[in-house]
Amino acid sequence: MEKSLLLAIYITSSSIALLAAKIFISLLLYKRWRRKQRVYEDGLSGGKMVMFRSPAMQSLTSNSFMKKILKLSNKDIIGSGGYGTVYKLMINDSMAFAVKRLNKGSSERERGFERELVAMGDIKHRNIVTLHGYYTDPRDNYLIYEFMPNGSLDVVLHGRSTNKTILDWPTRYKIAVGAARGISYLHDDCIPHIIHRDIKSSNILLDQNMNARVSDFGLATLMTADETHVSTFVAGTFGYLAPEYFDTLKATTKGDVYSFGVVLLELLTGKKPTDETFVEEGTKLVTWVKSVVKEKREEYVLDRRLEDCPVDEINSAFAIALMCLELEPAKRPTMAEVVKMLEQIKSENIV
Ligand SMILES: Nc1ncnc2c1ncn2[C@@H]1O[C@H](COP(=O)(O)OP(=O)(O)O)[C@@H](O)[C@H]1O
Ligand SMILES: [Mg+2]
Numbered sequence: 001m002e003k004s005l006l007l008a009i010y011i012t013s014s015s016i017a018l019l020a021a022k023i024f025i026s027l028l029l030y031k032r033w034r035r036k037q038r039v040y041e042d043g044l045s046g047g048k049m050v051m052f053r054s055p056a057m058q059s060l061t062s063n064s065f066m067k068k069i070l071k072l073s074n075k076d077i078i079g080s081g082g083y084g085t086v087y088k089l090m091i092n093d094s095m096a097f098a099v100k101r102l103n104k105g106s107s108e109r110e111r112g113f114e115r116e117l118v119a120m121g122d123i124k125h126r127n128i129v130t131l132h133g134y135y136t137d138p139r140d141n142y143l144i145y146e147f148m149p150n151g152s153l154d155v156v157l158h159g160r161s162t163n164k165t166i167l168d169w170p171t172r173y174k175i176a177v178g179a180a181r182g183i184s185y186l187h188d189d190c191i192p193h194i195i196h197r198d199i200k201s202s203n204i205l206l207d208q209n210m211n212a213r214v215s216d217f218g219l220a221t222l223m224t225a226d227e228t229h230v231s232t233f234v235a236g237t238f239g240y241l242a243p244e245y246f247d248t249l250k251a252t253t254k255g256d257v258y259s260f261g262v263v264l265l266e267l268l269t270g271k272k273p274t275d276e277t278f279v280e281e282g283t284k285l286v287t288w289v290k291s292v293v294k295e296k297r298e299e300y301v302l303d304r305r306l307e308d309c310p311v312d313e314i315n316s317a318f319a320i321a322l323m324c325l326e327l328e329p330a331k332r333p334t335m336a337e338v339v340k341m342l343e344q345i346k347s348e349n350i351v
Pocket of ligand 1: 078079080081082083084085086098100129145146147148149151152154155202203205215216
């Protein structure tokens with residue numbers, strides 16, 4: 001008798017627990033669904049979509065694009081960084097875009113944000129990632145870029161992903177020249193001139209032919225427009241920042257030249273400037289390479305994967321990198337000069 005009573009109590013209580021768990025899970029799922037639904041509705045009512053005119057965007061309506069943006073979810077994420085999360089957005093299975101989601105700042109900052117973005121929409125260069133438009137709603141800002149199928153130099157070079165392509169010297173050289181041309185264009189040919197402020201390998205993206213495309217230009221400036229951050233926020237990335245920047249907190253073209261020098265060293269040594277081993281030893285990639293190159297032992301720091309490459313070309317590239325990395329900003333070349341010197345490396349050999 002007692003046994004069956006215990007059994008009945010056991011069955012009843014477990015059924016109640018199961019039911020409660022089911023209700024709880026359904027509630028959670030419902031809440032999540034409502035939240036998504038709300039984001040979608042808010043976006044449709046209070047959002048603003050701006051698409052810059054270009055052949056790629058001509059066939060698309062902003063409404064359908066906006067709906068796709070609001071449907072982006074975690075499974076579409078392709079990367080995340082200092083400024084936000086990047087998603088891949090497919091249209092008709094044939095067209096791909098990279099959409100970067102940024103958190104919102106103050107309304108003052110918003111106006112600056114939109115003004116700057118419209119200015120950036122005018123920039124077209126084969127070594128700069130095209131910005132196709134933006135979308136802004138009460139919660140977030142989204143930047144719509146062209147999608148770069150080979151990802152960022154950082155991932156290809158340091159191979160975190162499945163993309164284990166070994167970059168040979170001609171490809172690395174092509175990337176260096178392309179990136180230099182892109183930055184030089186921002187410095188010299190854009191009006192007003194643009195200082196990138198965050199040149200690093202993860203901001204150098206690679207198109208289907210492994211051509212370099214500079215991305216996130218102007219983003220560092222946009223993100224520091226918030227007054228409350230001016231004194232404390234160091235725009236840029238440690239390991240790439242010019243030494244004088246820590247004293248002045250002033251962005252200059254020569255600061256970009258320094259950061260480009262670091263990227264060039266990264267291409268030559270295959271080492272990450274932010275590598276923990278450098279941090280542990282208290283030395284930076286730059287100081288390490290400088291000391292070795294001074295002793296004319298470039299081969300000691302050269303990426304092993306490049307050992308059979310033309311020594312002259314490699315040594316010239318090291319020399320250009322070190323010029324970019326001069327401690328005195330005035331002694332560094334301009335980006336236009338860097339482009340010329342890099343181009344000479346090949347032409348000298350052809351002659
Ligand atoms: N236009 C793009 N096409 C393809 N991948 C991109 C694009 N933009 C960004 N990514 C990927 O998303 C990652 C995160 O980008 P981002 O938010 O700019 O952070 P970070 O530059 O600090 O890595 C990049 O490293 C890159 O791999
Ligand atoms: Mg970036």
